[in-house]
Amino acid sequence: MTTLVLDAGDLFGNRTKKDLKTAEFLAGHTAKFGYDAIGLGERDLNFGLEFLRRMIQEHKLPYTNANVRDAATGELILPEFLVIERAGVRFGVCSVMDPAHKIISMAAKDGEYEVAEPIATLRDLLPRLREQCxxxxxxxxxxDQPTEAIVQEVQGIDLVVVGHSFKPYNREKIVADAILLSAVYDGRVIGRADVRVSPESGKVMAVDVAVTSLDDAVADDPAMLESVNQFLEGLEAERLAQRAAFPRDLGSPDESFLGNANCSSCHKQIYEEWRKTDHARAFTSLRAKEMQFEPECLACHTTGYRHHNGYDEQQQSQLSHIQCEACHGYGTQHDRSGAMLKTARESCVQCHDNDNRPCFDGNQEAVFEYAKAWEKIAH
Ligand code: HEC
Ligand code: HEC
Ligand code: HEC
Ligand code: HEC
Incomplete structure (x- = not known):
């Protein structure tokens, strides 16, 4: 009796800065589970090759993958397969990923990797692997479905752990002589397969699968719980520190932003004009980059972030995007003195700041000229 501990990939999460910290934390703790092999998922590339390599090195993570290559060198980025000997049986463990899965990498430029077609990869690899295991x-x-299709196409796979799937199989599934077991996301379940292997042929003779939900019925490990709580507290402290770098001290606590809906009730025409501009989508741009909780971005992509009573990411208030009052100031100061027009003309450079814009990307042509810029969005 011997145990192989396997994972089919996607250890890391989304690719915000916060998720990068979570990925580091998860990599360290995953190492403690004593995995024998981990397949590569597209999320594991979310922070670029450098980061993945660093995690593998620091935490001795046994990743393997047979179809992802460094585009610059043409070399596989991970060991093509692992041979693990247990109780006299040599298990040859390999992994493939789907070229269609999007790799969104924060650190890497587009095209840092190339993902080869999985069937062709396995056709080439399996005869060589079989010689060694x-x-x-x-x-x-x-x-699940592409995996089932592949084991019908490619002969010679005994056992498959299916990743990138949201539906766990509750028991094993046999497709074209291969035995498929599935994992699900977020460590919600732990699957256990008791496999009897013929010592002569290495063939899998029998499998018995049990899937356990890691729900409240399973007690938390006290040391792990402590460590997770400490990590979450650290993240929260960091969030507060970041928020504090953008104090809400502009304007006055006695004034309020009333929101677009208020203004549009009387300035219908201007509201319709405004809706056509990118200002009306500025927050959506952050969401598209999964940066909608980053204070350094919210400062310019929402209304009144640095003001008393402005946009608040914790309350998800109605002041997302660059609304009327981002330029004209507090609605509670509405008068017809011309003051709100002056405020608006002077507002642009707070955000169209050529030096301090993390999304500026060094584009010299983007230098802000008021007259030209206003012409584009005028109402
Ligand atoms: C609160 C910050 C902020 C203020 C104030 C602001 N902008 Fe912008 N502006 C942005 C952001 C952010 C975008 C990009 C939105 C996006 O694409 O997500 C933008 C985009 C633009 C664009 C390109 C959008 C288009 O529809 O073509 C123009 C032009 C522009 N702003 C002009 C101005 C002018 C003129 C002013 C002042 C009267 C001004 N902005 C005030 C933040 C601001
Ligand atoms: C100092 C103000 C400022 C800050 C801070 C800021 N932005 Fe922007 N952002 C702008 C302005 C102004 C534009 C309009 C485009 C331009 O002039 O380049 C813009 C445009 C954008 C766009 C649309 C442009 C495109 O390429 O289509 C995205 C996406 C974006 N910002 C993301 C971010 C993210 C993510 C952050 C935080 C890391 C951030 N911005 C922080 C001012 C800012
Ligand atoms: C990007 C900044 C910006 C945003 C957002 C913005 N405005 Fe303006 N608005 C201005 C500027 C600048 C002027 C003055 C232009 C001038 O005459 O010099 C102006 C002018 C006006 C005027 C006077 C128009 C006139 O005919 O004299 C009204 C009313 C007004 N805005 C209402 C609104 C309303 C309502 C919204 C939201 C739906 C809005 N604005 C959004 C910058 C903005
Ligand atoms: C109850 C109706 C009403 C509401 C609500 C309203 N306005 Fe006005 N606003 C007016 C009228 C009337 C004028 C003067 C006539 C004009 O310039 O259109 C005016 C003028 C303005 C002006 C020109 C100011 C000046 O000093 O010349 C701006 C800017 C403006 N409004 C912005 C806003 C913004 C921003 C909001 C939402 C916070 C808003 N308004 C809400 C009715 C309203």
Missing amino acids: DTVVLLSHLG
């Missing part, structure tokens, strides 16, 4: 295990980061 008795039982072939595929960590398939393809989801």
Whole structure:
């Protein structure tokens, strides 16, 4: 009796800065589970190759993948397969990923990786792998249906752990002689497969699968819980510190932003004009980059972020985007003295700041000229 501990990939989460910290934390804790092999998922590339390599090195994570190559060198980025000997049986463990899965990398430029077609990859690899092992295990980061299609196309796979899938199989599934087991996301379940392997042929003779939900019925490990809580407290402290770098001290606590809906009730025409501008989508741009909780971005992509009573990411208030009052100032100061027009003309450079814009990207042509810029969005 011996145990192989396997994971089909996607250890890391989304690709915001906060998620990068979470990825580091998860990598360290995953190492403590003592995995024998981990397949590569597209999320594991979210922070770029450098980061993945650093995590593998620092935490000795046994990643393997047979179809992702460094575009610059053409080399595989990970070991093509692992051979793990247990109780006299040599398990050859390999993994493939789907070229169609999007790799959104924060650190990497587009095209840092190339993902080869999984079927062709396995056709080439399996005969070589079989020479070195008795039982072939595929960590398939393809989801359930593509995996089932692949084991029908490619002969010689004994056991498959299916990743990139949201539906766990509750028991094993047999497709074209291969035995498929599935994992699900977020460590919500732990799957256990008791496999009997013929010592002579290396063939899998029998499998018995149990899937346990890691719900409230399973007690938390006290040391792990403590460590998770400490990590979350650290994240929260950091968030508060970041928020404090953008104090809400402009304007006055006695004034309020009334929001677009108020203004549009009397200035219908201007509201319709405004809706056509990018200002009306500025917050959506942050969401598209999963940066909608970053104070350094919210300062210019919402209304009144640095003012008393302005946009608040904790309350998800109605002041997202660059609304009327981002330029004209507090609605509670509405008069017809011309003051709100002056405020608006002077507002632009707070955000169209050529030096202090994290999204500026060094584009010299983007230098702000009031007259030209106003012409584009005038109402
Ligand atoms: C609160 C910050 C902020 C203020 C104030 C602001 N802008 Fe912008 N502006 C932005 C952001 C952010 C975008 C990009 C929105 C996006 O694409 O997500 C933008 C985009 C633009 C664009 C390109 C959008 C288009 O529809 O073509 C123009 C032109 C522009 N602003 C002009 C101005 C002018 C003129 C002023 C002052 C009267 C002004 N902005 C005030 C933040 C601001
Ligand atoms: C100092 C103000 C400022 C800050 C801070 C800021 N932006 Fe912007 N952002 C702008 C302005 C102004 C534009 C309009 C485009 C331009 O002039 O380049 C813009 C445009 C954008 C766009 C649309 C442009 C495009 O390429 O289509 C995105 C996306 C964006 N910002 C994301 C971010 C993110 C993410 C952050 C935080 C890391 C951030 N911005 C922080 C002012 C800012
Ligand atoms: C990007 C900044 C910006 C935003 C957002 C903005 N405005 Fe303006 N608005 C200005 C500027 C600048 C002027 C003055 C232009 C001038 O005459 O010099 C102006 C002028 C006006 C005027 C006077 C128009 C006139 O005919 O004299 C009204 C009313 C007004 N805005 C209402 C609104 C309302 C309502 C919204 C929201 C739906 C809005 N604005 C959004 C910058 C902005
Ligand atoms: C109850 C109706 C009403 C509401 C609500 C309203 N306004 Fe006005 N606003 C007016 C009228 C009337 C004028 C003067 C006539 C004009 O310039 O259109 C005016 C003028 C303005 C002016 C020109 C100011 C000046 O000093 O010349 C701006 C800017 C403006 N409004 C912005 C806003 C903004 C921003 C909001 C939302 C916070 C808003 N208004 C809400 C009715 C309203």
